[in-house]
Amino acid sequence: xxxxxxxxxxxxxxxxxxxxxxxxxxxxxxxxxxxxxxxxxxxxxxxxxxxxxxxxxxxxxxxxxxxxxxxxxxxxxxxxxxxxxxxxxxxxxxxxxxxxxxxxxxxxxxxxxxxxxxxxxxxxxxxxxxxxxxxxxxxxxxxxxxxxxxxxxxxxxxxxxxxxxxxxxxxxxxxxxxxxxxxxxxxxxxxxxxxxxxxxxxxxxxxxxxxxxxxxxxxxxxxxxxxxxxxxxxxxxxxxxxxxxxxxxxxxxxxxxxxxxxxxxxxxxxxxxxxxxxxxxxxxxxxxxxxxxxx
Amino acid sequence: xxxxxxxxxxxxxxxxxxxxxxxxxxxxxxxxxxxxxxxxxxxxxxxxxxxxxxxxxxxxxxxxxxxxxxxxxxxxxxxxxxxxxxxxxxxxxxxxxxxxxxxxxxxxxxxxxxxxxxxxxxxxxxxxxxxxxxxxxxxxxxxxxxxxxxxxxxxxxxxxxxxxxxxxxxxxxxxxxxxxxxxxxxxxxxxxxxxxxxxxxxxxxxxxxxxxxxxxxxxxxxxxxxxxxxxxxxxxxxxxxxxxxxxxxxxxxxxxxxxxxxxxxxxxxxxxxxxxxxxxxxxxxxxxxxxxxxxxxxxxxxxxxxxxxxxxxxxxxxxxxxxxxxxx
Numbered sequence: 001x002x003x004x005x006x007x008x009x010x011x012x013x014x015x016x017x018x019x020x021x022x023x024x025x026x027x028x029x030x031x032x033x034x035x036x037x038x039x040x041x042x043x044x045x046x047x048x049x050x051x052x053x054x055x056x057x058x059x060x061x062x063x064x065x066x067x068x069x070x071x072x073x074x075x076x077x078x079x080x081x082x083x084x085x086x087x088x089x090x091x092x093x094x095x096x097x098x099x100x101x102x103x104x105x106x107x108x109x110x111x112x113x114x115x116x117x118x119x120x121x122x123x124x125x126x127x128x129x130x131x132x133x134x135x136x137x138x139x140x141x142x143x144x145x146x147x148x149x150x151x152x153x154x155x156x157x158x159x160x161x162x163x164x165x166x167x168x169x170x171x172x173x174x175x176x177x178x179x180x181x182x183x184x185x186x187x188x189x190x191x192x193x194x195x196x197x198x199x200x201x202x203x204x205x206x207x208x209x210x211x212x213x214x215x216x217x218x219x220x221x222x223x224x225x226x227x228x229x230x231x232x233x234x235x236x237x238x239x240x241x242x243x244x245x246x247x248x249x250x251x252x253x254x255x256x257x258x259x260x261x262x263x264x265x266x267x268x269x270x271x272x273x274x275x276x277x278x279x280x281x282x283x284x285x286x287x288x289x290x291x292x293x294x295x
Numbered sequence: 296x297x298x299x300x301x302x303x304x305x306x307x308x309x310x311x312x313x314x315x316x317x318x319x320x321x322x323x324x325x326x327x328x329x330x331x332x333x334x335x336x337x338x339x340x341x342x343x344x345x346x347x348x349x350x351x352x353x354x355x356x357x358x359x360x361x362x363x364x365x366x367x368x369x370x371x372x373x374x375x376x377x378x379x380x381x382x383x384x385x386x387x388x389x390x391x392x393x394x395x396x397x398x399x400x401x402x403x404x405x406x407x408x409x410x411x412x413x414x415x416x417x418x419x420x421x422x423x424x425x426x427x428x429x430x431x432x433x434x435x436x437x438x439x440x441x442x443x444x445x446x447x448x449x450x451x452x453x454x455x456x457x458x459x460x461x462x463x464x465x466x467x468x469x470x471x472x473x474x475x476x477x478x479x480x481x482x483x484x485x486x487x488x489x490x491x492x493x494x495x496x497x498x499x500x501x502x503x504x505x506x507x508x509x510x511x512x513x514x515x516x517x518x519x520x521x522x523x524x525x526x527x528x529x530x531x532x533x534x535x536x537x538x539x540x541x542x543x544x545x546x547x548x549x550x551x552x553x554x555x556x557x558x559x560x561x562x563x564x565x566x567x568x569x570x571x572x573x574x575x576x577x578x579x580x581x582x583x584x585x586x587x588x589x590x591x592x593x594x595x596x597x598x599x600x601x602x603x604x605x606x607x608x609x610x611x612x613x614x615x616x617x618x619x620x621x622x623x
Binding site for chain 1: 459
């Protein structure tokens with residue numbers, strides 16, 4: 001990490017290190033709450049095999065059981081334990097959210113950087129394409145592509161990454177445009193650095209805080225997008241996510257069987273991890289760049 | 296100020312976006328693995344000659360250039376656009392299906408957009424005005440929570456609570472299946488509102504949060520302006536300061552949010568219509584995609600792209616008309 005931060009950021013004696021940054025997030029009130037909630041879900045995702053009382057895919061009990069001590073969230077329409085599905089689903093939902101967010105960052109940042117750095121026709125073409133993807137309603141396109149590719153976890157990830165990057169590209173582009181004007185970029189060019197080197201080593205570190213803050217927020221869109229696709233029956237039935245649980249709740253008629261816990265638990269989990277990520281994201285934005293107050 | 300030059304350029308941009316969308320709609324199914332006829336053929340175990348005849352009938356044996364010219368001629372140069380016949384609702388034309396479904400979706404999107412804007416702006420205004428209070432903390436944190444609540448889950452909770460538990464509202468279809476109406480009438484209108492209540496509520500609850508948060512930020516910035524201090528000093532009533540001086544100046548940027556959120560809203564309406572079996576474009580499109588009804592998929596995309604691009608254009612132009620500070 002370079003010792004200088006983007007314009008208008010806080011003065012700092014010890015530099016812009018990762019540890020200092022983490023401490024700042026921890027000291028930010030909302031940031032700490034977010035980190036705690038996220039850590040809770042992360043622990044569940046990691047230890048799901050040991051935490052889950054039953055095999056989530058095995059029908060071993062009566063269907064539509066109400067919550068009891070044996071089945072804390074009851075059972076689904078074919079007698080599978082919902083708590084176990086929820087715990088294993090945490091792993092799938094978070095994994096998809098994380099992998100998609102990383103892909104969105106890589107695709108979006110590359111396109112945004114290239115468009116802003118090269119400018120001209122390159123910029124025009126890339127941004128026209130980006131805007132086109134942004135203006136078209138993405139969910140129907142994702143449904144379509146997911147249907148064509150077939151139900152698997154990796155296909156869901158591909159679909160979400162393909163349609164997730166445009167806003168990241170737009171944001172990286174506008175930030176790069178301003179960073180590009182600054183004297184140290186000219187200095188690097190004069191000293192003979194290649195385009196790739198300037199983009200990767202000079203501009204990227206200066207755009208990084210913004211990329212990280214928005215990249216973290218894109219985990220939310222990924223988890224929500226995955227949940228929506230799975231809810232429509234396009235998820236992987238052998239890698240159940242929170243959305244898949246809700247899909248089964250819908251088609252197996254949880255409504256008519258008092259399935260309160262069955263419907264509430266996965267939805268609250270999605271909202272809770274979303275809230276945690278929003279808090280962390282707003283903490284990072286506040287710290288890295290107080291000028292851009294997050295909402 | 297709005298200039299003729301801006302108007303022309305902005306409109307041309309939209310037309311270009313629309314043309315590109317139309318080309319996308321042509322290309323995408325041809326990029327996907329497997330052709331519609333092959334899937335149709337394997338589904339019904341059709342013999343080879345029949346498949347060849349089907350391909351000829353749908354023009355799929357022609358070169359890709361000829362297909363494209365034919366497509367543009369049928370879709371852009373004919374009114375109403377001719378997407379052919381639906382596979383799943385044979386022999387209904389795609390256009391007739393879309394024409395039946397579109398008004399329902401527009402009803403859902405229009406009503407919920409208005410409600411969302413009112414609710415979002417009011418809550419954002421209140422939380423900025425009473426900043427630092429318990430009310431503000433409650434509105435802000437519940438809005439942040441609602442930001443990541445999926446539309447379909449809101450729909451499920453509403454069905455469970457208002458539909459099944461309290462039995463207050465119907466939760467399937469757009470009108471009572473048994474009722475017979477002769478066109479527009481007051482009982483029909485009541486029935487439509489009664490059936491639309493939960494879907495509209497779903498979309499409103501699912502989208503108000505981002506409006507609240509943006510409005511709050513704008514309002515906070517406006518409240519720091521000098522003219523607010525002046526108004527306070529000269530003894531303007533507090534409600535007047537809040538609504539006439541601060542909120543009126545803070546509300547305009549919220550309109551840009553409407554443009555940004557329109558795509559999400561369309562996605563939300565697909566999910567909502569699926570949960571409530573509401574006969575709009577979303578449900579039609581979902582059925583078409585899962586049933587591989589290619590002509591209907593293309594038609595539904597065409598209508599959605601057109602609606603979104605047109606609303607974006609209108610909102611952008613309205614924005615510049617309403618806010619004289621913006622110049623192009």
